[in-house]
Amino acid sequence: MPQKVEHTVHILEGKATLSIRKTSPHWQVRYKVGSKWLRTTTKEEDLAKAKSKAVDLVTNAWFRERNNLPTVSKRFKTIANLAIKRMDDETAAGHGKATYKSYTNALKKYHIPHFKNHNIDSVDYAALQRFASWRAAEMGKTPSTSTQNTHNAALKRVFDEAVLRGYITTVQVPQLENKGGAGSERRPDIQIDE
Secondary structure, eight states: OOOOOTTEEEETTTTEEEEEOTTOSSEEEEEEETTEEEEEEOOOSSHHHHHHHHHHHHHHHHHHHHTTOOSOOOBHHHHHHHHHHHHHHHHHTTOOOTTHHHHHHHIIIIIHHHHTTSBGGGOOHHHHHHHHHHHHHHHTSOOBHHHHHHHHHHHHHHHHHHHHTTSSOGGGSOOOOOOOOBOOOOOOOOOTTO
16 A cells, blocks of 8 residues: 555545645645546645635535536637547548538637637536627627538537537537628629620
């Protein structure tokens, strides 16, 4: 059996362990959910506060597991990059679609810069409304319906990836909609002299 490190404290009857890493002054908690060991920071330097925070974190994770909810969340940027990699892999295998390039461009130019620091499970209807306003300001115009459809399809790929990997449930996926996009204009016919 390994030796107990000097800065290690067991809580919850030994079901969780608090420890301090050499590179951080904050207490870390390590606990098991299902068959997976998880580790997270308490963001506390004081041991008493860290114990209280760790108990909250661990019991919340156990509650989420009992109720079939995701116990771990990831940043939007991480999931978006996984979705892009999946599209690239499908394209390389010859099963990709031509629209994957447009989806990837939309994710890299608009979605990732805006949602990069959001957790995937915190992207809800209100966050999407803020994104729509930000995107219109970024583009300098209201995006066309076609552009909005492309962006929604790209965003759906990210949410599908998050559901597939167990970071959110299908119930947590927000409803995507178009907000009166600008109509597209038909190009003029080619004249004989052209």
